[in-house]
Amino acid sequence: MATDELDDEITTLLHQEDQRYTKGRRALVATLRAEGQPVTIPQILDASDGLAQSSVYRNLVVLEEAGVVTRIVTNDDFARYELAEQFTHHHHHLICSSCGDVIDFSLDDQAEAGLDEALNEIAEQVGFTVEAHRLDLVGTCADCD
Amino acid sequence: MATDELDDEITTLLHQEDQRYTKGRRALVATLRAEGQPVTIPQILDASDGLAQSSVYRNLVVLEEAGVVTRIVTNDDFARYELAEQFTHHHHHLICSSCGDVIDFSLDDQAEAGLDEALNEIAEQVGFTVEAHRLDLVGTCADCD
DNA sequence: AATCAGAATGAGAATTGTTTTCAACAGCTA
């Protein structure tokens, strides 16, 4: 997605929540975009200097509420953030139980469709309204093996 | 699984880690077993009186390392614990984004097998050694709708 | 049974990722 287009959509999303797309928030989005993988707050602070820690935490909450970014929690010490799927594509996570790193991956369309169908069936049975599904593979990444 | 059998297996798992199956740990397992659903530490403390908070935290770590219990992290404030799958059965979680509650569910065998296959393929491609997969449905539970 | 060494416990202190506070600042509107 082009940067302008992305910025336009984010502006819209934020305005829906009566929030502005400020310089600090732009910097956050730029960082997440440049990384292309889920990153921790310390990583964000390192990668983009000049951002105050409190503002990063606060703005990530704002951006998450607006649906711009997604928060990923693992057993690791830090939460991770990445751009929301609407700005990237539907995907899942490989979580390394050794180093804590999180890597994106996608299922092929057929497997994804089959999974979706099975999940919708289940949800209907128990009266659960589905917002999203999360599929993680936990194990050891190539680096840690 | 019968209580005795369960206790035997847990004793073995703990001994492999040079740990004892003490009274406090038995109480934890009993509580998790009685609940049958993932529970938070506060819930455990409420449900089984007499347990010290520090011991509960400590023992859950020990039990997790031994593979007796599984820790579940969500966006909720508290981590949740349940008996490991080897003592129950393979299952997944419905996570209510409103109240934070976590409910177990299972996929039918066919869907599960298809998912497994797709995941193993992916893992092989990226050189990832799979320990487990986690599948969560995030949404709103029947109570919160 | 008595002893002894190491492990486990309980109460509270310490740690640490995250949230909140609040005074100063920026951006918009008139």
Added chain:
DNA sequence: TAGCTGTTGAAAACAATTCTCATTCTGATT
């Protein structure tokens, strides 16, 4: 420019979790 409102940065506050340490328990050995 003046005034209002939302945002920022630094530091304090918060809270789930972990650690400390003195005491108690366990269980192997005599």
